[in-house]
Amino acid sequence: MAAFVDRVVVHVAAGNGGHGVASVHREKYKPLGGPDGGNGGDGGDVVLEVNPSVHTLLDFHHRPHQRAANGRPGAGSNRHGANGEDRVLHVPEGTVVSVGGEVVADLVGAGTRVVLASGGRGGLGNAALANPRRKAPGFALLGEPGESFDAVLELKSVADVGLVGFPSAGKSSLIAAMSAARPKIADYPFTTLVPNLGVVRAGDVVFTMADVPGLIPGAATGKGLGLQFLRHVERCAVLVHVVDMATLEPGRDPESDIEALEQELAEYGGDELDLVGRLRVAVLNKIDVPDGRELVDLVRSGLEARGLQVFAVSAATGEGLTELGYALAAAVAEYRAALPAPERTRVTLTPRAVDDSGFTVTHDPDDETFTVHGVKPERWVRQTDFTNDEAVGYLADRLNRLGVEDELAKLGAQEGDTVVIGDVAFDFQPSLPAGTPVAEETAGLGGRGTDSRVDAPHRVRAAERLAAKKARRMPYEMTETWSDGDLPDGDLPDGDLPDDDLPGDGDAPADDDA
Secondary structure (H helix, E strand, O other), X not given: OOOOOOEEEEEEEOOXXXXXXXXXXXXXXXXXOOEXXXXXOOOOOEEEEEOOOOOOXXXXXXXXXXXXXXXXXXXXOOEOOOXXXXXXXXXXXXXXXXXXXXXXXXXXXXXXXXXXXXOOOOOOOHHHHOOOOOOOXXXXXXXXXXXXXXXXXXXXXXXXXXXXXXXXXXXXXXXXXXXXXXXXOOOOOOOOOOOEEEEEEEOOEEEEEEEOXXXXXOHHHOOOXXXXXXXXXXXXXXXXXXXXXXXXXXXXXXXXXXXXXXXXXXXXXXXXXXXXXXXXXXEEEOOOOOXXXXXXXXXXXXXHHOOOEEXXXXXXXXXXXXXXXXXXXXXXXXXXXXXXOOOOOOOOOXXXXXXXXXXXXXXXXXXXXXXXXXXXXXXXXXXXXXXXXXXXXXXHHHHHHHOHHHHXXXXXXXXXXXXXXXXXXXXXXXXXXXXXXXXXXXXXXXXXXXXXXOOXXXXXXXXHHHHHHHHHHOOHHHHOOOOHHXXXXXXXXXXXXXXXXXXXXXXXXXXXXX
């Protein structure tokens, strides 16, 4: 028989986002293909889902570490990484999830789903970071890490009727006689070590019944096994006090047993649960023993004066069980009719970022440290690759545009002071945004992510290159001619002849005189 586990501590870790990639398109005859780095995929979520076929948290007891898949990194040619696969954890109905002592989910209803840990966002590739001023980014953003924490899962059985009573009062025998449940039954105390659930049909009404381990005085403070399993009766519409009419223990009688049980329920539930204020039924079991019926007549009036409905039954012979079943069915039907109509499940698409533009800066005068808190600044730091100078400059530009630098200056931050954002510490260095004419163009540098070839005013076409190539192949004498205007003005230098006296200038040769 599988062990029953109704409380576990699970370490959940959502998947990390995939990194974006910095890539440049390479293709023949396209020297300036531009950035084509793809985005990284989102990390997978850790999801809890109610599965009616699951009745215990035993699987998480053996495997307390649950992790979703990471997102895949991007690639060149604008190929985006695949999203990480979600990790779906199947839990029984009635599971209550707590994180850091605070209840974050109460899972009731088959198919109910809740995202327990969200996966990290994938980083942007350089293609997504390009803009008119930053045409060729040489960096990409990193993927964000997924959420990771410890969560407490507690199972609170979703039963309509809860059986409570002292050990050996016959609770297991009663649920076995009224349903198809087969709990362990023996003639010694604390035979029931785990809650038992049974389904009871009375006419047209079907309801569930839960049997918890026996209570003893002091159970609300941790004595016995009752405190460990009292959580299973928190959701019950009807509480049945099972009283042993055949007990021989000194100092015990039906009225004192009922009083002790209600005191323990009141201490456990308090004003928030108000277990005593719910419909309560007193079941006087084992009336088949000698003097059992006479004892019922003696205590009935006192129990009814407490506001309890009293039923005398025998789980061994089945006497009185039919009347008890119909009475419980009527109480459950009345309780269900009073419940508000369930609302139809509506899928609402809500943006992930809700008012994340703000930030605060705190100053610690002891060590001259300035700490920046905010969703955007901390996320930007997580996405930055600090091994890439261009990426660091891009982070500085974003923080400056957000107003972080101005706020630091208002608080008196000086150059060299320590500024902490998230898990990273910086040295404060006031500067103008990268890409501005004052900061970079006057220094002979281009802005981050710029390319002088792309920014050239005129791009030489193929026809122009071909014409220039042909011109270089032509003979020098065919391309260069002299004219009289090319000669200097004034007298010719010594030794030079005038143009008319130069031989071979086209004049006819003179005849020799005889």
